[in-house]
Amino acid sequence: MAAVTSNRWLRQVLTTSLEDRSKEIQDLVFSSNPVLAILRENDRFKEYSGPDIRVPLTIDKLDGQWFTGYDKLNNQPKELINSAVWTPKNVAVGFSLTGTEILANEGRAKIIDLVDTYMENAEDSMKNVMEEAIHGDGTGSGGREMIGFGGALPIVANTGVYGGIDRSQVAMWRTSSFNATTDFTDIxxxxxxxxxxxxxxxxIAMRSKGTRKADLIICDIKSYDVIQSALTSIQRITSANVGKLGFDALELSTPAGPVAILCANGVGTVMPDNTIYGIDSQALEMRYHPSRNMVPLFEGDGARPINQDAIVQYLVWNGEMVLKNPRYTWRLVTA
Incomplete structure (x- = not known):
């Protein structure tokens, strides 16, 4: 298809801007949320290839047996290995400019860098979309949305299909769910x-083993306020590990070791009220396709209408958030 405008810079300005800033955009988007920032810090961003995201799982364990003399030894066949499978999701933020708009923003008439302004807006929009998805259940946009904590950590732990595995049939695939008003009557x-x-x-004592535990606790503002009020000034220790990523977090001493407690605050937060997530960060991964990791959707000149002097481009990401071991991850409803 012939270009609408012959000015090569004008035709390719949006694409080249996105390509030049792709690494910067990855840093901005994935460092704007504490969960994503910690996953990046712990090298939990993993590439995938092929039609789906497949994670091998150990779904059962072999039995040991004490014996003596002529006791019969048990050798019952067991299927130990299976896979959880997720369908990758796509998210895009698009914008367009006409040739007239770009030309009018050149030279002495230039007031702001028009392309940079659109780029910064696209980055902010991508951050918001990703944060919404992290707390969602994957049903948004007709099931096209990434499966967040709403789907990975359900309130009713033995319902729903996650990673292609029915939780009602496989107990080992269930996270834990607690209610503060009914499950701790002795407290x-x-x-x-x-x-x-x-x-x-x-x-944390019940849902930990050795060094494995929910080392990252995310609270809504109401629950966080209760926790912070319960601590004396000398107990309000800031987590150094999370602090170096740019987020304020309390550090709580538990029977399984220290954990970081963060508040999911901010304008437009979609964190559910009266909710606390306990996340085993070693079991959580962001799987992404290397060809769609905050990069331009269209190559070359981008997309152009055949009868208009305009260019459209999208910032695109493809992948899924994967909880591959639910054993130490939990959800607490506080009211």
Missing amino acids: GNAFDVTTCMRILRRI
Whole structure:
């Protein structure tokens, strides 16, 4: 297809701008959210290829047996290995400019860098879209959205299909779900300043083994306020590991070791009210396709209408958030 305008710079300005800034955009988007930032820091961004995202799992364990003399030894066949499978999702932020708009923004008439302004807006939009998806259940946009904590950590732990595996049929594939008003009656029947620390320590003690635990706790503002109020000034220790990533987090001592507690605050936050996520960051990954990792969707000149002096381009990402081991990850409803 012949170009509408003969000016090569004009035809390719959006694409080259995106290509030049792709690495910067990756840093901006994936460092703007504490969950994504910690996953990047822990090298939990993994490439995938092929039609789906497939994670091998150990779904059962062999049995040991004490014996003596002529006891019969048990050798019952078991299927130990299976796979969880996710369908990759696509997200795009698009914008367009006409040749007239770009030409009018050149030379002495230039007030702002028009392309940079559109690029910065696209970056902010991508950050917002990714944050919404992290807290979603994957049903948004007709099921085209990335599966976030809403789907990976359901309130009813034995329902739903995740990674192609039915939780009602496979107990080992279930995360844990707790309710502060009903599950800790020996401590209390409310999540308040007198009970919150004991409830959190109880959950982490029950859902940990050795060094594995939910080392990252994400709270809504109401739950975070209760936790912070329960700590004396000398107990409000800032997590150094999370702090170096640019986020403020409290560090809580638990029977399984220290954990970081963050508040999912901010304008337009989509964190559910009265909710706390306990996340084993070693079990959580962002799988992405290297050809669509915050890069231009269209190569070369981008997309151009055949009868208009305009160019359209998209910033695009492809992948899925994957919880590949649910054993130490949990959800707490606080009210």
